Amino acid sequence: MSLLNHRLARPGAYTVLLVIAWFVPYSVGSYEMHILDTALVYAVLAVGQGLVMGIAGQINLAQVAFLGVGAYTTAILTTHNHLGFWAAAVLAVLASALIGLIVGLPALRVQSHYLGIVTLGLSLAFLNWVTNASIAGSGSGIPGIPVPPLGSVDLSSDYLYYYLELVVFTLGLAFGLFVVRTRLGRRLRAMRDDSLAAGSLGASIPVLRMTSFLLAGVYGGVAGVLYAGLIRFVAPETFSTSNMFLLLAMVVIGGRQSLWGCVVGALVLSIVQNELTDLSTYSQLGYGSVVVLMVVFLPTGLAGVPSQLLRLRRHSTGGTSLTLGQFQPYDAAATTSAGEGVLLDLDGVTMRFKGLTALDQVSLTVHEGEIRGIVGPNGSGKTTLFNVISGLYHASGGTVRFGGTRIVGMRPNRLAHLGMARTFQNLRLFRNLTVREHLLTALDRTPTRWAWRYVLWPFGVQHGEKFLRAEAEQLLDRFGLAPFADAIPYSLPYGIQRRVELARAMSAHPRLLLLDEPAAGLNGAEKAQLAEIVGSIRDSGTTVVIIEHDMSLVMSLCGRVTVLAAGQVIADGLPTEVAANPQVIEAYLGRAAQNTPTVEDEPAALGSEEHA
Numbered sequence: 001m002s003l004l005n006h007r008l009a010r011p012g013a014y015t016v017l018l019v020i021a022w023f024v025p026y027s028v029g030s031y032e033m034h035i036l037d038t039a040l041v042y043a044v045l046a047v048g049q050g051l052v053m054g055i056a057g058q059i060n061l062a063q064v065a066f067l068g069v070g071a072y073t074t075a076i077l078t079t080h081n082h083l084g085f086w087a088a089a090v091l092a093v094l095a096s097a098l099i100g101l102i103v104g105l106p107a108l109r110v111q112s113h114y115l116g117i118v119t120l121g122l123s124l125a126f127l128n129w130v131t132n133a134s135i136a137g138s139g140s141g142i143p144g145i146p147v148p149p150l151g152s153v154d155l156s157s158d159y160l161y162y163y164l165e166l167v168v169f170t171l172g173l174a175f176g177l178f179v180v181r182t183r184l185g186r187r188l189r190a191m192r193d194d195s196l197a198a199g200s201l202g203a204s205i206p207v208l209r210m211t212s213f214l215l216a217g218v219y220g221g222v223a224g225v226l227y228a229g230l231i232r233f234v235a236p237e238t239f240s241t242s243n244m245f246l247l248l249a250m251v252v253i254g255g256r257q258s259l260w261g262c263v264v265g266a267l268v269l270s271i272v273q274n275e276l277t278d279l280s281t282y283s284q285l286g287y288g289s290v291v292v293l294m295v296v297f298l299p300t301g302l303a304g305v306p307s308q309l310l311r312l313r314r315h316s317t318g319g320t321s322l323t324l325g326q327f328q329p330y331d332a333a334a335t336t337s338a339g340e341g342v343l344l345d346l347d348g349v350t351m352r353f354k355g356l357t358a359l360d361q362v363s364l365t366v367h368e369g370e371i372r373g374i375v376g377p378n379g380s381g382k383t384t385l386f387n388v389i390s391g392l393y394h395a396s397g398g399t400v401r402f403g404g405t406r407i408v409g410m411r412p413n414r415l416a417h418l419g420m421a422r423t424f425q426n427l428r429l430f431r432n433l434t435v436r437e438h439l440l441t442a443l444d445r446t447p448t449r450w451a452w453r454y455v456l457w458p459f460g461v462q463h464g465e466k467f468l469r470a471e472a473e474q475l476l477d478r479f480g481l482a483p484f485a486d487a488i489p490y491s492l493p494y495g496i497q498r499r500v501e502l503a504r505a506m507s508a509h510p511r512l513l514l515l516d517e518p519a520a521g522l523n524g525a526e527k528a529q530l531a532e533i534v535g536s537i538r539d540s541g542t543t544v545v546i547i548e549h550d551m552s553l554v555m556s557l558c559g560r561v562t563v564l565a566a567g568q569v570i571a572d573g574l575p576t577e578v579a580a581n582p583q584v585i586e587a588y589l590g591r592a593a594q595n596t597p598t599v600e601d602e603p604a605a606l607g608s609e610e611h612a
């Protein structure tokens with residue numbers, strides 16, 4: 001299919017779906033219509049749950065409570081305060097958004113099942129309140145919610161109400177898909193897959209977590225308003241934990257990482273639920289079993305079936321045999337000579353982990369345009385040093401300056417914005433992002449709080465997306481990754497994964513690049529390519545600090561080498577000087593090394609020892 005056809009296929013499919021949805025009321029009876037109306041409420045709710053749980057990876061068991069906040073606020077404001085329906089609706093959505101933020105606060109401290117327990121607790125607190133508070137009807141609920149007024153359209157008709165819901169649902173889904181497919185969604189997905197790596201690329205994790213709960217609150221509030229306008233009566237049972245688990249079942253069965261999956265799950269299960277009302281005891285058991293089976297055998301839900309089938313087909317036809325392209329060297333920067341100015345300065349840095357001193361008074365100066373090697377035996381503190389520099393660890397003592405700014409205590413995302421990038425010893429790629437999406441995520445340099453632009457200026461977001469995509473294509477070409485642009489990196493050979501991580505780190509044109517054992521797991525040819533790439537990166541004006549066990553690579557690439565042993569700097573100088581240093585030889589080889597005869601032999605000797 002041509003590119004043009006691809007571009008047209010999606011809007012075409014959406015239009016067909018919309019036309020079908022538009023004509024549904026013409027072919028169903030009033031009972032079915034009411035069920036469909038309820039299903040659409042759940043579909044809106046499920047999009048919110050998909051965003052917070054599937055896209056952002058935050059376990060949220062309070063989504064049905066957000067629905068309740070929206071519905072109860074509408075009910076209270078219209079019946080007690082006699083506010084107009086739409087004014088009450090706006091306040092209801094705001095109230096639900098606020099509750100979303102409050103429920104999201106624990107996500108700043110806890111994650112995974114702990115977060116699930118906390119959000120469930122908050123949801124139960126809401127249920128308890130509506131069951132007991134007199135303003136909420138003290139358990140018997142609030143009847144008499146007025147019919148939403150809409151000119152001459154009579155929204156007491158389930159048929160006409162359906163069209164109101166369809167419009168709201170379509171806008172809600174379109175906005176959700178827009179979020180998922182642009183910079184905010186990529187950051188949320190990157191956070192879900194690896195929050196530490198996402199933070200190192202400049203994303204503010206706390207802001208992202210709160211944004212995801214805010215979105216969940218807004219969708220919950222909108223669904224609540226629709227529910228109040230449809231049923232015109234609210235009671236606690238609708239917002240019970242069993243309904244929360246029904247919503248979870250919808251999202252898991254449909255496919256939580258796909259908003260379309262969440263919608264399909266919500267529509268199908270709402271309809272099935274109504275068919276099984278006489279068997280409610282068994283239906284709960286049925287949903288539970290299906291959810292368990294899905295989690296075990298099809299974790300991506302129904303939405304993941306097409307890609308699973310595609311993968312199986314590729315597998316059966318022998319897969320693709322694409323090869324990594326040639327790296328296209330950077331243009332040399334005007335000023336790249338080492339020693340022009342200090343870029344990174346560590347003074348007496350100490351890092352203690354309870355009883356263990358991993359870094360002991362480490363002082364180190366890296367100049368602009370340098371390639372500095374950091375070597376040392378296993379456990380000597382090299383990665384800890386990188387973690388301190390890049391803000392993952394807060395040093396117990398000493399000072400780190402980057403470009404003259406004191407950076408101790410700064411978060412990784414702030415350091416990324418200052419021009420620092422890194423790779424990780426054990427690759428930290430995003431499990432569900434394509435190679436292109438990795439680069440797009442890293443290319444995004446906007447502060448995370450700019451997410452408000454999605455509401456106030458979505459066209460600006462869309463416009464910026466074009467530039468990001470053009471830059472990503474250039475990077476894919478430069479690093480020879482274009483043939484794998486749409487692949488998930490973990491499905492690719494290790495050497496390509498390493499290249500993806502390097503390209504991701506270079507996406508932001510950093511001033512300082514920290515490479516943690518970039519040659520680990522590479523074959524000889526790949527190591528030679530790596531040396532060429534790192535050399536070109538330095539020539540482009542980026543300063544490089546590289547931790548490496550392959551001494552021949554260190555000797556050929558680095559202008560200076562710093563040697564760590566037991567957390568202390570034991571040598572610092574030209575590669576040949578360091579290799580001849582008796583303390584270094586002792587640290588690497590122990591007593592046996594004392595017999596090492598000549599300086600010329602050292603690099604090879606050190607290298608071969610490390611590879612053993």
Ligand SMILES: Nc1ncnc2c1ncn2[C@@H]1O[C@H](COP(=O)(O)OP(=O)(O)OP(=O)(O)O)[C@@H](O)[C@H]1O
Binds near residue numbers: 356385
């Ligand atoms: N988060 C942590 N908590 C406790 N101890 C840690 C932590 N991180 C590192 N250490 C300890 O600090 C010491 C230095 O570890 P580090 O990973 O920095 O060494 P390394 O030189 O990078 O080793 P390798 O070459 O094997 O990667 C080790 O004893 C390690 O167990």
